[in-house]
Amino acid sequence: MTHALILAGGDGSRLAADGVTTPKALVPVAGRPQIINLIETLTNLGCESITCMVRDGVHVEAPASVVVRACRTPSSLHTLVAGLAVVPPGPVFCTMVDTVMTQEDWRLVYAGVTEQLRAGSFAVLAVTPFVDDERPVYVARDAGGRATEISDEPRNGTHPIIVTGGVYGFSPGARRLASVAVTSESRMRAFLKLLIGVRAPITTVEVAKIIDVDHKRDLEAADRWLAAKATEGGAAR
Secondary structure, X not given: OOEEEEEEOOOOHHHHXXXXXXXXXXXXXXXXXXXXXXXXXXXXXXXXXXXXXEEOOOOOOOOOOOEEEEEOOOOHHHHHHHHHXXXXXXXXXXXXXXXXXXXXXXXXXXXXXXXXXXXXXXXXXXXEOOOOOOOOOEEEEOOOOEEEEEEOOOOOOOOOOEEEEEEEEEOHHHHHHHHHHOOOOOXXXXXXXXXXXXXXXXXXXXXXXXXXXXXXXXXXHHHHHHHHHHHHHHHHO
């Protein structure tokens, strides 16, 4: 079984700059607070436990079985390490709170992450060719889907271009490395680069589209996309 961790320690400054005053963890996606959407998704996926690291001062109405811890951390990497200290031992399925996918893709990513961790991957990255982030993290892979490089810019000749999607699988070894990395690094992408640097097997699970909700336009795009998918699903039935 895999433990789940939701990272919601950010203050949502870019959303606030767009006039969205609701804390990022509570912004409505498909009509409900995003963190509640994620809790329900992770519950349905069968995660053994769910831990939410939430910005201090943000109140989340979570089920009693969900662990909610307040934090005031300077970066997502610090939030990750604080969360890993709370999550029980074992492999971890971790997501940023602003990650939006269809339910079908959540199932695909979770199955891929858990399978690859069981097979010996040190860490697993959800990746997508859909690039909508202002500062994407680019991934180069070999023919077997193993990540070979993490970079801030796409490499010439790297086709297709793929980026990380804010969802990760961490083995116990990767968890220990995060605790070491945070003493000298302050950004999640630096930790991802370090994962590649240790030359342990870092594998990937690809889906067509992941939306990273940083701006009001992202919220609107996520709502349109999920509504269209729901309509397609209804028509198929």
